[in-house]
Amino acid sequence: MFNLAVPWWELVLRGVVVYALLIILLRMTGKRQIGQLSPFDLVLLLILSNSVQNSMNAGDNSLIGGLISAVTLVVLNYLVGLVTFKSRKLEEIVEGRPQVLIHEGKLFEDVMLDAKLTQHELDCALRQAGYFAIEEVKLAILENNGGISAQGYSEKQSADSQLKKASLKRPFN
Numbered sequence: 001m002f003n004l005a006v007p008w009w010e011l012v013l014r015g016v017v018v019y020a021l022l023i024i025l026l027r028m029t030g031k032r033q034i035g036q037l038s039p040f041d042l043v044l045l046l047i048l049s050n051s052v053q054n055s056m057n058a059g060d061n062s063l064i065g066g067l068i069s070a071v072t073l074v075v076l077n078y079l080v081g082l083v084t085f086k087s088r089k090l091e092e093i094v095e096g097r098p099q100v101l102i103h104e105g106k107l108f109e110d111v112m113l114d115a116k117l118t119q120h121e122l123d124c125a126l127r128q129a130g131y132f133a134i135e136e137v138k139l140a141i142l143e144n145n146g147g148i149s150a151q152g153y154s155e156k157q158s159a160d161s162q163l164k165k166a167s168l169k170r171p172f173n
Contacts, residue, residue, distance in 0.1 A: 001062060001063050002062060002063060002064050003062055003064075004060055004062055004064055004065050004068075005058065005059055005060040005061075005062065005065070006058045006059075006060050006065075008064075008068055010058060011056070011057065011058070011060065011065055011068045011069055011072065012068065012072045014055060014056045014057070014058060014069075015056050015068075015069050015072035015073055015076065016072065016076060018052045018055055018056050019072075019073060019076045019077075022048070022052070023080075023094065027094070027096065056069050057069055080094060095144045096144050097144065098141045098142060098143050098144060099111045099114075099115065099141065099142045100139070100140070100141055100142075101117075101122065101140040101141065101142050101148065102134055102137045102138075102139065102140035102150075103138075103139055104138060104139075105134060105135040105136070105137060105138070107122075107134050111142065115142055117142065122140075122148070125140075125147075125148035125150070126140065126148070126150055129148070129149075129150040130152075131150055131152055136152050136153070137150050137151070137152055138151050138152055138153045139151045
């Protein structure tokens with residue numbers, strides 16, 4: 001239970017290597033994978049976590065070995081968060097940067113292709129933001145977390161906000 005099959009530093013090193021590899025792999029899969037988790041993506045992540053378990057623990061099933069691996073991953077995650085907070089360049093490398101998908105009603109298909117974002121996924125995100133055609137969108141941005149922020153033209157926004165204000169008004173008694 002408490003006897004390690006490998007030295008503690010090997011568990012730490014294995015955790016660092018696996019963590020770095022997974023960050024690289026997840027960054028390569030595109031932003032939508034992180035921000036919009038489908039059932040397929042969830043299954044993939046569960047299988048992926050199981051597949052790297054043995055490479056992290058080197059067959060060590062002791063309590064101490066598991067705790068060392070867990071602490072290593074949590075500390076690494078904290079350090080990556082800290083470093084990306086302090087360095088804009090490293091933040092861009094690790095997390096990416098927002099990308100313009102639509103500008104003045106014009107869709108940038110190359111950005112969609114790079115992000116592995118389908119037309120269906122874009123249409124769904126735009127509908128959720130209240131837009132049913134690309135031409136209605138002044139600016140749409142694919143955020144670092146995989147979400148899509150959309151802004152329409154001011155006439156539509158002011159009409160929408162006036163409609164919301166009108167529906168919220170209550171007569172005084």
